[in-house]
Amino acid sequence: MRNSLLTAAVLAAFGSASVAEAAELRLSHQWSTSDVRHQVAQIVADEVAAADVDLEIKIFPSASLFKPREQYKPLSRGQLDMTVFPLSYAGGQQPSFNLTLMPGLVKNHDHAARLSDSAFMDALKAKMAEDDVMVLVDGYLAGGFVSKDKCITKPADVAGLSIRAAGKSFDQMLAGGGASISSMASSEIYSALQTGVLDAANTSSASFVSYRIFEQVKCYTPAGDVALWFLYQPLLMNKSTFEGLNAKQRAALLAGAEKAEAHYLAEAKKADAASVEVFRKAGVEIAEMTPADFEAWRALAQKTSYKAFVESVPDGRKLLDMALAVE
Numbered sequence: 001m002r003n004s005l006l007t008a009a010v011l012a013a014f015g016s017a018s019v020a021e022a023a024e025l026r027l028s029h030q031w032s033t034s035d036v037r038h039q040v041a042q043i044v045a046d047e048v049a050a051a052d053v054d055l056e057i058k059i060f061p062s063a064s065l066f067k068p069r070e071q072y073k074p075l076s077r078g079q080l081d082m083t084v085f086p087l088s089y090a091g092g093q094q095p096s097f098n099l100t101l102m103p104g105l106v107k108n109h110d111h112a113a114r115l116s117d118s119a120f121m122d123a124l125k126a127k128m129a130e131d132d133v134m135v136l137v138d139g140y141l142a143g144g145f146v147s148k149d150k151c152i153t154k155p156a157d158v159a160g161l162s163i164r165a166a167g168k169s170f171d172q173m174l175a176g177g178g179a180s181i182s183s184m185a186s187s188e189i190y191s192a193l194q195t196g197v198l199d200a201a202n203t204s205s206a207s208f209v210s211y212r213i214f215e216q217v218k219c220y221t222p223a224g225d226v227a228l229w230f231l232y233q234p235l236l237m238n239k240s241t242f243e244g245l246n247a248k249q250r251a252a253l254l255a256g257a258e259k260a261e262a263h264y265l266a267e268a269k270k271a272d273a274a275s276v277e278v279f280r281k282a283g284v285e286i287a288e289m290t291p292a293d294f295e296a297w298r299a300l301a302q303k304t305s306y307k308a309f310v311e312s313v314p315d316g317r318k319l320l321d322m323a324l325a326v327e
Contacts, residue, residue: 023245027082028060030068030187035210036267037084040137040235040260047256053248057082068185075238076131082237084137087124088167094127095313101167103305104298105323106230109269112140116232120322134242136257137235139264142223142272143204144289148193151219151287152200155300161199164189166231169305170202173297176304189213202229205275206268214282221287222279223272226294235260 027045031037038061045057060066066074066083072090074080088101099105099120106112115121116138125135145152152158159178165171171181182198186207192198193216201213205223208214223229235257242250280286310316 023054023249024056024058025081025241026060026065027057027084028063028065028071028080029084030063030071030185031061031084031207032210033061036141036206036264036271037139037233039267040139040264041082041084043260043263044136044235044253044256047259048249048252051248051252051255053246053252055245055249055252063185063187068187072131072133072236075236076133078132078238078240080238081241082136082235084233084235086166086231086233087236088169088231091168093131095309096124096127096315096319098168098309098313099319099323100124100232101230102169102309102320102323103173103228103301104294106140106142106227108227109140109142109265111326112142112230112232112268113138113265115323115326116140118322118326120319120326123319123322128236129239132239133236134239135234136237136242136253137261137264138232139234139261139268140230140232141204141206141268142227143202143208143229143231144223144227145200145202145221145229146193146208146213146217146284147200147219147221148217149199149219151285152221153287153289154293154296158200162197164192164198164201164203166203169301169309170229172304172308173301174202176300187211190216193217204229204231204233205271209271209275209278214279214284217284219285219287220276220279221289222276224288226289226291227272228289228294228297 027041041059048055048057069089071083071085075083087097091098155177158174161179162182163174163179164182164184165174175181186203189201190211
């Protein structure tokens, strides 16, 4: 988040009269209350409450208000005020959002933070604004693979498996490796593995733990020195709703978001190592992806995901190059 936004809002708060009455905002997400993404939402809600600006954020966790993939449209229409949301889920509305789950595009968590504060992300946020959506908290989470049978570290390992991946770009890459793709929200992975619908899955370290996926698999390939899987999962808000609040309320939201974003980055870094310990304690084999494995995946992505994105999105080449330019 740009510090200038927060500074401007704070200054405005002390120079403007109240223009909105006490309000309640509804925030929806698909995760349990123990998940870091809920923590991010709770920090913002708590900070706003502590600011005493006649604004309350009511959180609806565990997909209790909207289905996981069906939150972006209600948000854009003002039927929902806020959501913590994997932006690639809205790739059908804005194809450019598929870049936020592109294999091999993000190297590590610090690189992810630089992407969030880059011209690349500014371009995506401009597209969100077209849908009356804005970002309050930036955040990426890393992830890996789980499997009910053999370990997955390189492209050859996915041939013939039924796999769930969270986004179109990973679907394309894994299909290029010979996998059969099953699409579903991360909250549905457990039952799909349990019933044999899935042989393997690809999602964030946090989701693997919060959904207790370790109970259904034999091998886990976590994010380590190299991480193939990074997904942008920001806290979004309806833009018109934000702009309709008074200056003190907007300032409180942005101040809470600033605190939540720092927490998000710190916890994202911890989540990968913590997930390994959870899976190891559950008796699951831990596999490691080598730099050579990573390059093999990236080569496959270049022939599948990257190629398809550039061919299908009008400004795809420009956006992809902007992302790749971030060191």
